[in-house]
Amino acid sequence: MDLQIALLIGQDGVTSGAIYALLALALVLVFAVTRAIYIPQGEYVAYGALTLATLQSGALPATLWLLMGAGLAVTVIDGVAAIRKRDGRAWGATLGWNVAYPAVLVLTLSALSPAQLPMALQILLTLAIVVPIGPMIYRLAYQPVAEASVLVLLIVSVAVHVVLVGLGLLFFGAEGSRTAPLWDASFAVGWMTVSGQQICVLAASAALIVGLYLFFEKTLYGKALRATAINRNGARLMGFSPVFAGRLTFLLAAFIGTLSGVLIAPVTTVYYDTGFLIGLKGFVAAIVGGLASYPLAAAGALIVGLLESFASFWASAYKEAIVFTLIIPVLMWRSLHSHGIDEEA
Amino acid sequence: MKTRKLSVLCVAAGLMFAQAASADVNVGISVSSTGPGAALGIPEKNTFALLPTEVGGEKINYIVLDDATDPSVATKNARKLVSEHQVDLLIGSSVTPSSLAIAEIAVESHTPQITLAPVNLPPEKNTWVFRAPQQNKIMATALVAHMKAAGVRTLGFIGYSDAYGEDWLTTIEPLLSKEGIKMTAVERFNRTDTSVGGQTLKLIAARPDAVLVVASGSPAALPQTTLKERGFKGQIYQTHAAANPAFLKVAGKAAEGTIMPIGPVVVVDQIPDAHPSKASGLAFVKAYEAKYGARSFSSFAGHAHDAFKLLEAAMPVALKSARPGTAEFRQALRDAIEASREVVGVHGVFTMTPEDHFGMDERGRVLIEVQAGGYKLLPM
Numbered sequence: 001m002d003l004q005i006a007l008l009i010g011q012d013g014v015t016s017g018a019i020y021a022l023l024a025l026a027l028v029l030v031f032a033v034t035r036a037i038y039i040p041q042g043e044y045v046a047y048g049a050l051t052l053a054t055l056q057s058g059a060l061p062a063t064l065w066l067l068m069g070a071g072l073a074v075t076v077i078d079g080v081a082a083i084r085k086r087d088g089r090a091w092g093a094t095l096g097w098n099v100a101y102p103a104v105l106v107l108t109l110s111a112l113s114p115a116q117l118p119m120a121l122q123i124l125l126t127l128a129i130v131v132p133i134g135p136m137i138y139r140l141a142y143q144p145v146a147e148a149s150v151l152v153l154l155i156v157s158v159a160v161h162v163v164l165v166g167l168g169l170l171f172f173g174a175e176g177s178r179t180a181p182l183w184d185a186s187f188a189v190g191w192m193t194v195s196g197q198q199i200c201v202l203a204a205s206a207a208l209i210v211g212l213y214l215f216f217e218k219t220l221y222g223k224a225l226r227a228t229a230i231n232r233n234g235a236r237l238m239g240f241s242p243v244f245a246g247r248l249t250f251l252l253a254a255f256i257g258t259l260s261g262v263l264i265a266p267v268t269t270v271y272y273d274t275g276f277l278i279g280l281k282g283f284v285a286a287i288v289g290g291l292a293s294y295p296l297a298a299a300g301a302l303i304v305g306l307l308e309s310f311a312s313f314w315a316s317a318y319k320e321a322i323v324f325t326l327i328i329p330v331l332m333w334r335s336l337h338s339h340g341i342d343e344e345a
Numbered sequence: 346m347k348t349r350k351l352s353v354l355c356v357a358a359g360l361m362f363a364q365a366a367s368a369d370v371n372v373g374i375s376v377s378s379t380g381p382g383a384a385l386g387i388p389e390k391n392t393f394a395l396l397p398t399e400v401g402g403e404k405i406n407y408i409v410l411d412d413a414t415d416p417s418v419a420t421k422n423a424r425k426l427v428s429e430h431q432v433d434l435l436i437g438s439s440v441t442p443s444s445l446a447i448a449e450i451a452v453e454s455h456t457p458q459i460t461l462a463p464v465n466l467p468p469e470k471n472t473w474v475f476r477a478p479q480q481n482k483i484m485a486t487a488l489v490a491h492m493k494a495a496g497v498r499t500l501g502f503i504g505y506s507d508a509y510g511e512d513w514l515t516t517i518e519p520l521l522s523k524e525g526i527k528m529t530a531v532e533r534f535n536r537t538d539t540s541v542g543g544q545t546l547k548l549i550a551a552r553p554d555a556v557l558v559v560a561s562g563s564p565a566a567l568p569q570t571t572l573k574e575r576g577f578k579g580q581i582y583q584t585h586a587a588a589n590p591a592f593l594k595v596a597g598k599a600a601e602g603t604i605m606p607i608g609p610v611v612v613v614d615q616i617p618d619a620h621p622s623k624a625s626g627l628a629f630v631k632a633y634e635a636k637y638g639a640r641s642f643s644s645f646a647g648h649a650h651d652a653f654k655l656l657e658a659a660m661p662v663a664l665k666s667a668r669p670g671t672a673e674f675r676q677a678l679r680d681a682i683e684a685s686r687e688v689v690g691v692h693g694v695f696t697m698t699p700e701d702h703f704g705m706d707e708r709g710r711v712l713i714e715v716q717a718g719g720y721k722l723l724p725m
Contacts, residue, residue: 005546009543016539175384175591176566178595264539267539269595273537309540312538313543313547316534317506319535320535
């Protein structure tokens with residue numbers, strides 16, 4: 001192995017590391033705010049990529065029907081409560097977000113021919129379709145058991161994951177898809193070529209990480225989420241609704257996942273069940289950060305990406321084993337060095 | 346008097362019913378219509394809905410189960426089919442690991458099995474297990490012959506890190522060394538991998554004349570496109586499992602010029618009229634696409650169809666000596682399948698022997714080249 005090959009592999013590793021970093025951040029965020037280990041996080045990656053691919057092929061993506069279905073379910077649950085309380089405003093808001101919004105999206109998409117739209121608009125539409133599914137899933141699956149133990153939340157996560165993968169097979173079929181490249185250019189840096197796609201992935205990840213940092217440090221909502229993560233009851237006493245925190249978190253997680261899907265769709269074939277493995281690698285990275293630290297999780301993601309890439313060169317048959325074995329020394333090191341008190345104890 | 350007549354009638358009707366129920370031939374099917382093997386299992390499942398439900402006046406019941414590409418579910422399915430439904434024949438599964446799991450139950454319960462994946466078994470487990478698809482060896486000899494004719498001296502290999510990749514590797518190695526072709530790099534990848542950058546670099550660094558990709562369906566497109574992106578100029582070979590519309594769609598331009606061995610049914614409109622599978626292949630593809638849409642046919646549907654052909658040929662023979670639902674019938678059915686001579690399927694012609702439970706010869710494969718997003722038959 002010479003320097004050139006090492007650099008090429010490193011490049012590959014950093015690109016996948018950037019995607020794992022995004023997923024790891026989303027996992028840490030969801031765990032910190034709601035205590036749920038968010039296994040379905042990877043599904044947004046698959047849904048995002050495949051929805052974009054369906055739009056590019058000129059068809060209506062089936063995720064629209066999921067959005068409508070989930071929206072109707074939320075309306076039934078929240079609407080009944082709002083009517084009982086005779087709260088007209090809440091009733092209107094529920095109806096607007098969960099029924100009117102999906103309906104408007106369906107009408108817009110049927111009026112336009114999505115295959116002819118510019119790429120940027122297709123991506124925006126993809127985000128508009130998939131991201132709102134996040135808070136709806138929170139309302140339907142997590143909010144009713146928000147106060148339950150971490151284990152119950154984990155079981156709910158497994159259930160949601162299985163449902164979403166099954167729906168993915170129904171929506172998109174068993175075969176994978178690829179989308180058109182975001183940026184079809186390549187640059188020579190020294191004797192290395194960097195593709196426009198890799199620049200897109202790295203730039204988007206960096207922008208998102210900086211954006212999340214600013215959101216948590218500078219905005220009121222960000223601070224409120226942090227407060228909820230540190231102390232749920234305290235945040236509630238300060239007038240910040242944990243339900244709202246949950247929905248906001250799931251919205252962010254869905255946004256990060258869908259964007260990751262859009263970013264990787266041009267470089268690799270995405271299948272309805274691709275998300276799980278990508279999400280799992282993001283989870284390994286999040287574990288490196290103890291499911292609490294964002295910078296450590298991002299660093300962990302880079303390690304996972306590079307390890308995977310070099311393992312695929314040296315010992316491709318054992319690649320996954322090597323990547324997932326990383327979790328063992330990390331857990332040992334953490335158990336020696338962490339003195340956190342288990343919340344459940 | 347009246348009541349007596351009625352009761353006699355009832356008893357007679359009841360007897361007839363019992364007769365009909367026990368005389369039905371039950372076929373238990375477990376395919377991978379969800380999970381990683383879904384691309385194979387769905388067309389197979391579709392095929393069973395098209396098959397005749399009667400052969401020579403005997404009714405056939407198909408009991409189709411999904412094993413989610415999970416060998417442990419396949420085992421459970423097979424147990425259920427054998428003990429609850431008392432099936433006379435097991436068909437499945439779609440992928441090699443699940444087929445191996447079902448084979449255990451087939452051997453244990455003395456039920457004949459026709460797999461839809463090309464599994465290899467030790468002789469003592471082989472007795473009850475037959476295969477619909479071509480043995481990888483039949484396909485590999487076609488590829489090696491082409492390599493030899495094209496002057497390939499060195500070959501790179503990248504395949505699934507599962508039983509399919511392993512079987513191809515062990516099958517093709519002796520064939521290559523016999524022709525003096527050296528294998529210069531062996532790399533592995535997984536169906537779910539999002540990048541094969543590292544493996545590809547290593548392959549290219551070994552500078553082989555050609556590369557063989559051993560994978561199925563659209564995942565086979567990932568090494569293909571990565572090799573082309575990294576500037577590999579040599580010939581790329583794929584295996585028959587890659588030959589489906591999704592592979593062509595995902596690989597796009599990068600697939601041009603790829604050579605693969607496949608069952609004749611995939612290019613049924615191009616094979617010569619003299620080919621034994623031409624007529625039945627054309628008819629089956631037409632029937633399949635009439636029900637499931639144009640260009641929906643894939644070679645896996647053909648394997649399910651051929652499993653039925655083996656049953657269709659063997660059933661009348663077995664019915665002569667025993668009644669369905671009995672151990673004697675299963676034994677007779679097994680013997681009849683093993684005695685299959687020149688049974689024409691859409692993938693080729695089966696002639697089983699006690700040693701060879703695959704049964705296909707070189708009529709079961711052709712070589713094709715990908716041209717302009719479609720397949721072109723190569724002269725052999």
